[in-house]
Amino acid sequence: MPSTSLALTPGLGSFLKSLKTHPVDTSIENLISLLKRRQIRHSRSCATATAYLLRHVVSVCKTSDPAKLIERVQSVGRRLMAAQPREMVVGNVVRRVLGLIRDEAEDDREAEFTLSEAGSESQPQTPRAFDDASLPLDRDALSLRAEGAERSSSRPTLQSMFSLLSHPDADHSLPSTPGTQSPNGRIPGHGPSSKDVKAEVLEGIGEIIDELGQVDDQIASYALEHIHSNEIILTHTSSTTVQKFLVKAASKRKFTVIHAESFPNNHEATHATVSGNSSGDDEHLSFESFQKPLIALGITVILIPDSAVFALMSRVNKVILGTHSVLANGGLVAAAGTRVIARAAKVHQTPVVVVSGVYKLSPVYPFDFDSLIEYGDASKVLPYEDGDLVDQIDVQNPIYDYVPAELVDLYITNLGGHAPSYLYRIVSDHYRKEDISF
């Protein structure tokens, strides 16, 4: 956190600047080491860096054959994920880019099917050639999403339950295997349209980057539906998403915010957020043009130590939490202390609302919760000046908590509010099955 001179310290800003001048491989190495050294942290910074890097990778990729593009992105993605496996947004962005390439490759192929429908004898199942042919026309972010929904509702019909009975040939002609099995040999390296694939993919990555920039504002637009006058809201950490959400509500309503300080990993940033004395040191805050603090908008903000959460919970109307990443089962990995708050809220039957961009939603099923928890600097708990004690005591400072799905009542993403049990649906809209474990 304490990086005093932003221009000199390596971080997101310097990485994005270097992207233009450095060759791709250097940039990849650069990002890997930044991730490893934790010089880029915070979900959004990681996601943004990954998206920009992948855009660069795709744009300098010499081939425009979708299969080769997928291979390239996969290999880069694997290295990035290996560099920092707990930063799940990196994998999420890589998966979305892979999905983009696959979608483009399929659209392309389907367009050709419509043209050469006469030759469909070797293709017993070309159902979507008809209804999807119009889709490549419009490509703004919304239609992409709708398309995703439409696709995933039509595609797995062939894949999932019917796959047991489907025709043996039909299996191979499923569009999910790009490039490898083309009965008439028309997919790999087919003339002019293949150029479009790359352009479309680059455009799609641009949309992901735009989404990363707008996500907090989109989430904040739901604030007035959830925060009502004279409510008491409890929150935790200095999450920008939560702050924007509250600020948006404060523009119309008067309410009280109780802010737990999240010692020892985030308390300084939290104090700064509450008082509005942000020195702009924090990367993810400087990333945005920092807004007026809540107190400037006439909101009563009460800063409490984490230990007082349970005692105050009985007065709280709603708990609003930020998160590090959201998992496919509806559970979440968030700053340490979140679970205590969520559990206290459960005991008092206080609704828990989690605000998170869709990019934090990971398709990975958490087999092993413990492995998701990252441990941080022990000196924040017990400074090294207490040398004698440090030798004798095992000090641990977990940075994250795993919060099970049943402790969360509502997720608010940039797409709206969802129940935890509905998240699987958003996962299947945003990620392709083939990419979940690549």
Add this chain to the structure above:
Amino acid sequence: MATTTERTAAASSKSFDIVATYNELLRSDPDLTMPIAAIEALVLVLTHSPSSTISETLDLLEKSTAHLKKSIPNPIGLSAGTDLFQRYLITTLQRPGQLGPAGDFKAIRTHLLSNGRLFIRRAKESREKIAAFGRGFIRDGCTVLTNGGSRAVASLLQKAADEEGGPSAVRFRVIYVLSSISKNIEEPSGEPEGMETVRTLRAKGVPVSTIPESAVAYALGKADMVIVGAEGVVENGGIVSRMGTYQIGLLAKAIGKPFYVVAESHKFVRLYPLGQYDLPIEQRVVEFRSEDDIAEQGKQESSVDANGDKPIELPLSDSVDFTPPHLISALITDSGVLTPSAVSEELIKIWF
């Protein structure tokens, strides 16, 4: 038209007994699940009847399915198979393409008739797929509690046990809950369901402990997770499974252990039970009797024996219960790890 189809259906059912075929299929291959056996039986019905029009075929299927369901005491599992078969036929016929209305009806018929073996193979492969998905759940040093004779669970545990390379294999332990009711009616003292799996696991070097159903609550403290199989997965994400699964689910929830269900996606069945006694089967698990009733029943049994119209009861050893979705942490299926609420969507996708 209707009369002719009825006649052909009647004729074919006379010459071809679907119930016997179904039972024979299940007996001949212990690895076969009920839905797949039902699909196989329907394929054989189609082979034996020379129906050539679409409506004739659908009519025949419907009649055979109804007959089969009526004659089997627990039709939940098999109805998943027959529904899937029917939906596949209808959906394929409605879809444009070679197998659709524009194309040849015979093509889809021949495909279904000639690929019976293929379906069975795929069904078995789906178990392998599940094992691959489920591998992530079993980690070094963990203890798994399981019950029943589910083949999917057995293959998952075996897969975890014999990851190649000996020492790199997962070191895990298994607590196997054995039913006190023997599966074999002729031999009541015979070994309970699941002993086969216990032996295989032990042979692979996995420490297995077998406990009676009454010791589940006691043993759960030592287990890290519960993995069970299912006979059918219903629309709300709950499961119909071997008697005793529900109580394990309740206990796991109470103790806070994850409860996973392993099931192939062809076991998803369109059924929405609201509780234990809402299943479309007749099983006499809870039966109140006084001394008089017992005497009465003894008299009845000696007098009337073959009563055709009465619904067939499920023997106690095959009784099932319903585990509601809120007790289930996740379903491990061949289409990935699903939350219970995702099941209804999979079903809706094939029905609407």
